[in-house]
Amino acid sequence: MISAVVYKRNLNHYGEEVCGDNFQLGRTKDSKIIILSDGLGSGIKASILSILTTEIICTMIEKGVEIEEVVDTIAMTLPVCQTRGIAYSTFTIVQIFKNGKVKIVNYDNPRTLIFKKGEMYNPTYKKSDINGKCIKTCEFLLEKDDFIFIMSDGVLHAGLGNLMNFGWGIDNINEYLKKMQRKTRDIKELVDNMIELTDSYYGFKPGDDATIVGIKATEKPKAMIFTGPPLDPKTDIYYVNKFLGYEGRKIICGGTTSNIVSRISKNEINIDFSDITTDSIPPAGSMDGVDLVTEGVLTIKALIELVKKCKNNMYEVDLRGKLNSAEKLFKLIRECDDIDILVGRKVNTFYHNPALPFDMSIRSNLIRDFVENLKKLGKQVNVEYC
Numbered sequence: 001m002i003s004a005v006v007y008k009r010n011l012n013h014y015g016e017e018v019c020g021d022n023f024q025l026g027r028t029k030d031s032k033i034i035i036l037s038d039g040l041g042s043g044i045k046a047s048i049l050s051i052l053t054t055e056i057i058c059t060m061i062e063k064g065v066e067i068e069e070v071v072d073t074i075a076m077t078l079p080v081c082q083t084r085g086i087a088y089s090t091f092t093i094v095q096i097f098k099n100g101k102v103k104i105v106n107y108d109n110p111r112t113l114i115f116k117k118g119e120m121y122n123p124t125y126k127k128s129d130i131n132g133k134c135i136k137t138c139e140f141l142l143e144k145d146d147f148i149f150i151m152s153d154g155v156l157h158a159g160l161g162n163l164m165n166f167g168w169g170i171d172n173i174n175e176y177l178k179k180m181q182r183k184t185r186d187i188k189e190l191v192d193n194m195i196e197l198t199d200s201y202y203g204f205k206p207g208d209d210a211t212i213v214g215i216k217a218t219e220k221p222k223a224m225i226f227t228g229p230p231l232d233p234k235t236d237i238y239y240v241n242k243f244l245g246y247e248g249r250k251i252i253c254g255g256t257t258s259n260i261v262s263r264i265s266k267n268e269i270n271i272d273f274s275d276i277t278t279d280s281i282p283p284a285g286s287m288d289g290v291d292l293v294t295e296g297v298l299t300i301k302a303l304i305e306l307v308k309k310c311k312n313n314m315y316e317v318d319l320r321g322k323l324n325s326a327e328k329l330f331k332l333i334r335e336c337d338d339i340d341i342l343v344g345r346k347v348n349t350f351y352h353n354p355a356l357p358f359d360m361s362i363r364s365n366l367i368r369d370f371v372e373n374l375k376k377l378g379k380q381v382n383v384e385y386c
Helices: 043-062 067-077 170-180 187-201 233-244 255-265 297-308 325-333 362-376
Strands: 002-011 021-028 031-039 089-097 101-107 113-116 126-130 133-141 147-151 210-219 222-227 249-253 285-287 290-294 338-343 380-385
Touching (some): 002 031, 031 210, 043 089, 067 101, 067 133, 147 187, 187 210, 222 325, 233 338, 290 325, 297 362
Parallel strands (some): 249 290
Antiparallel strands (some): 101 133, 126 133
């Protein structure tokens, strides 16, 4: 099963409060959708046009409409500037299916750059005329560690009339990315480097909105978080076996929960007290068969604060140096598309008045907050109460 890590950076046109490019991430039952739209001009007007474009595309695909029909709708909807003879909004769509098939649709955006094993890959594009607009589409199979880069034309124009007569250009960008991949395979590092170089070519005063979206193919990992003891102790064995038999990354949040798993599995909990950080979050632990063991409420609360910092994806939080338990948990789940959460309903009287229902407990409220913010980032989240 193939998935993808997606990371985006953009520059606003110098002097503008908002970006005229818009990026949106969506998903269907069997695919992930990445959309980049570039509104004509810059500022508020361009932003509205690009947002409208990505919203229509994403909503239609998520509702099961075929890409061809989506493009036809967009082509009929978007007007053309009568003065300049160009579209009010251009776009690139990348749809990645779980079986590895990729479909790319491009309307007037720069060429999509694809790399397999560090070398540029050139798929065969099919051109079609839809309502007078030339739409380019291609399909190919994506493999683990392949890269796809989509961008707005503000990246290509960097250096125009300044450092370079004709701007940076797609061929130079392609060669630069090829060289960069010999130094790093980290998608965040590649995109950050590209956008910073773009900014420098503009003399740090971008003459156009510039956006780069990096996509790295990965095997589809998933994770389960087990937090809180089950309501009925007689079901402990059932839920511990379900947790330990899960095919994916396994995380325990909570001292009581980890003790239950340890007792039933007979695997010892090891807490590294030398790993204590300067903040108030208790240190993480380890257990055979489990990827991470942490404290419960305080760690989840800190984890939510990290997730809330992200607007598009979890790679927007830069993790460096010694990581606390919440940061380790954040790093562990950010590549996962599917996150299952097993929530025990037995209340901890230290945090909660036992006279109140579980739905009003601190853990329950934290989980609801956590799930809501994960879904905003395009994660598929399933919660089971036990």
